[in-house]
Structure formats: C-alpha cells, structure tokens
Amino acid sequence: MKTTGTFFLKKDNLQLGIVLGLVLPLVIFLIIYGVRFNDASLPDFVKTFATQKSLITFFGVWCLVANIALFTYYVNTQKDKTAKGIFAMTLLYGIAILLAKVLI
Numbered sequence: 043m044k045t046t047g048t049f050f051l052k053k054d055n056l057q058l059g060i061v062l063g064l065v066l067p068l069v070i071f072l073i074i075y076g077v078r079f080n081d082a083s084l085p086d087f088v089k090t091f092a093t094q095k096s097l098i099t100f101f102g103v104w105c106l107v108a109n110i111a112l113f114t115y116y117v118n119t120q121k122d123k124t125a126k127g128i129f130a131m132t133l134l135y136g137i138a139i140l141l142a143k144v145l146i
Contacts, residue, residue, distance in 0.1 A: 052121075059116070059127020066112055067105030067135055074104060095143050102139035106132060 050058070079087055091097045109132040116125035 054121040054123045056123045056127045059124035059129075060131055061127075062112060062124070063109055063128040063131025063135075066108050070105050070108045071101055074101060093146065095146060098139060098142050098146070102135070102142075106136060106139070109135065 051062075075084065075087060082090065091101070109128060113125055113128045113132060116122075116128060
C-alpha cells in the first residue's frame with residue numbers, strides 16, 4: 043500500500059498554496075465567530091464587522107497569523123511552490139485589511 047505522497051496537502055504546487063492561503067483565513071474567521079461572537083447571527087455580525095475597525099484588526103491579525111504559520115510549515119518541509127502561493131495570498135489579505143481599515 044502506497045502511503046507517501048497520496049495526501050493532497052503533501053503535494054508541492056502553486057495552486058494548492060493559493061487555495062490554502064484563501065481558505066484558511068475564512069476557516070479561522072468562522073471559528074472565531076463561532077467561539078466568541080455566536081450571540082449575533084452571521085449576517086448581523088458581518089454588518090457590524092464591516093463598520094468597526096477594531097474587529098477588522100482583530101480578525102485580520104488572527105487570519106494572517108494562521109497563514110504565516112501555514113507558510114512556515116510548508117517552507118520548513120521544502121514545499122516551496124505551495125509556500126509561494128500561501129505567501130501571495132497572505133500579502134493580498136494584508137493589503138485588503140489595510141485598505142479596509144483606511145476606507146472604513
């Protein structure tokens with residue numbers, strides 16, 4: 043039975059990094075919402091989130107930290123193409139967070 047290289051997270055490609063870099067922050071957002079802010083409905087919370095800079099900062103930091111941790115894992119396991127995709131998405135998230143804070 044072949045066990046090495048069959049799990050998709052062990053692959054090294056740019057598309058995987060982009061997908062992981064996009065999905066992980068969304069998962070972190072939903073986890074934090076579910077644990078800390080579950081008293082409000084998700085649509086109401088999103089409206090509040092979009093108007094409060096402190097919430098943008100709070101969620102942005104945790105989402106970026108999660109991507110940085112994932113990036114570090116893939117760099118340390120020599121999966122450089124995947125790490126490159128995660129890094130690109132981390133930069134885009136960072137820019138989006140800065141723009142959201144400036145424009146709101």
